Amino acid sequence: MNGRYSYDGLDRILHEKARLGLLTCLASHPEGLLFNDLKELCNLTDGNLSRHLQVLQQNQIVEIFKSFEQKRPQTLCRISVEGRERFLAYIGELQKVLLDAETTSQRQNSSQALPPGWVPA
Amino acid sequence: MNGRYSYDGLDRILHEKARLGLLTCLASHPEGLLFNDLKELCNLTDGNLSRHLQVLQQNQIVEIFKSFEQKRPQTLCRISVEGRERFLAYIGELQKVLLDAETTSQRQNSSQALPPGWVPA
DNA sequence: CTACTTACTTTGCGATGTAAAGTGTCTGAA
DNA sequence: TTCAGACACTTTACATCGCAAAGTAAGTAG
Numbered sequence: 001m002n003g004r005y006s007y008d009g010l011d012r013i014l015h016e017k018a019r020l021g022l023l024t025c026l027a028s029h030p031e032g033l034l035f036n037d038l039k040e041l042c043n044l045t046d047g048n049l050s051r052h053l054q055v056l057q058q059n060q061i062v063e064i065f066k067s068f069e070q071k072r073p074q075t076l077c078r079i080s081v082e083g084r085e086r087f088l089a090y091i092g093e094l095q096k097v098l099l100d101a102e103t104t105s106q107r108q109n110s111s112q113a114l115p116p117g118w119v120p121a
Numbered sequence: 122m123n124g125r126y127s128y129d130g131l132d133r134i135l136h137e138k139a140r141l142g143l144l145t146c147l148a149s150h151p152e153g154l155l156f157n158d159l160k161e162l163c164n165l166t167d168g169n170l171s172r173h174l175q176v177l178q179q180n181q182i183v184e185i186f187k188s189f190e191q192k193r194p195q196t197l198c199r200i201s202v203e204g205r206e207r208f209l210a211y212i213g214e215l216q217k218v219l220l221d222a223e224t225t226s227q228r229q230n231s232s233q234a235l236p237p238g239w240v241p242a
Numbered sequence: 243c244t245a246c247t248t249a250c251t252t253t254g255c256g257a258t259g260t261a262a263a264g265t266g267t268c269t270g271a272a
Numbered sequence: 273t274t275c276a277g278a279c280a281c282t283t284t285a286c287a288t289c290g291c292a293a294a295g296t297a298a299g300t301a302g
Contacts, residue, residue: 003164005142017136018259021126024218027225032235035281043124048260050282055258057242064242065235071268073280076239084225091222094215097145101212104148104205114153114186118197121178121185139290156250169291171251176289192299194249 005100009093011086013059018044018052023079023087026062032078053077061086126221130214132207134180139165140173144200144208147183153199174198182207 002008014023021042026033033041039049053075056062061083065076079087123129135144142163147154154162160170174196177183182204186197200208 003142003162005146005162006164007138007142008164010138010141012138015136015138016259017128017131017133020131020218021124021128024221025126027222030225036279041124041126043127043129045261046281047262047283050280051259054282065239066242067238067240069238073267075242075281076235087222088225091219094219097141098212098215098219100145101148101208104151104209114197117188117190118186119188121187121196137290157248166292167250168252168293171249172290175251194298196250 007093007097009089009096011090013055013061014087014090016052018042018048019056022049022052022056023061023083026077026079027084027087030079030084032065032076035075035077038077056083128214128218130210130217132211134176134182135208135211137173139163139169140177143170143173143177144182144204147198147200148205148208151200151205153186153197156196156198159198177204 014020022038025038025041035049035053038044038053039046042049044052053062053064057064060080063078063080065078067074067076135141143159143165146159146162156170156174159165159174160167163170165173174183174185178185181201184199184201186199188195188197
């Protein structure tokens with residue numbers, strides 16, 4: 001059996017600070033969001049956002065659309081059906097982590113009271 | 122103001138699949154755990170575990186102790202007081218993510234019905 | 243004395259995330 | 273009409289990171 005605390009369901013693609021923010025954001029806005037909206041909502045730089053969207057698109061987690069609005073290029077980003085599924089599965093695993101974390105024993109070890117024979121490394 | 126979805130509280134050191142497992146595990150076992158217990162609980166290879174513990178120790182998140190039990194070296198690992206604080210703060214931020222994720226709109230976009238003028242990238 | 247096990251540590255390297263630089267188009271001023 | 277600057281991204285370069293594989297050291301069995 002796999003380790004109780006291995007959390008294999010934590011999809012590497014989604015388990016990334018920036019991308020986790022992006023996906024959470026996109027999941028709450030199923031109609032899609034523009035590049036600049038995403039940039040500000042997730043507090044990312046242009047290059048950063050571009051790169052992460054590329055990764056998400058290549059993994060079929062988001063769909064990217066282009067157009068020209070008022071003579072300027074615009075990028076619209078939308079979470080895909082598959083992306084939503086993967087995101088929900090990921091979130092489910094996160095809930096497991098939180099559940100495990102809540103069972104954290106309250107008693108503190110206070111950096112002392114170690115059986116003899118142990119020396120700090 | 123920072124982006125609504127930037128999740129700055131997601132401490133990079135803790136926001137790592139393996140280390141998140143390790144910390145969750147260690148937080149639930151404040152008396153500490155042996156190298157091999159951790160290895161199995163978190164389903165990690167020796168090298169992997171060694172490396173992550175080193176990172177966690179250098180960041181004062183865990184304390185490492187050595188001893189010889191039955192003529193074999195033993196490594197005991199325990200979450201530090203500071204480590205527990207950082208872990209709880211991290212978990213708090215995770216809860217925010219889950220809360221945001223739950224507000225996910227149910228209506229699906231079904232990969233269609235896009236305003237005209239948009240073309241797939 | 244040799245091979246094997248245990249308990250890790252170190253090394254090497256490919257993959258990843260990010261800042262900085264670059265590209266292309268449009269707009270307004272000189 | 274030319275040049276600077278804004279806008280909307282994309283590409284590049286690099287340093288960091290995670291991980292598997294190899295290495296170390298000490299004890300044990302044959």
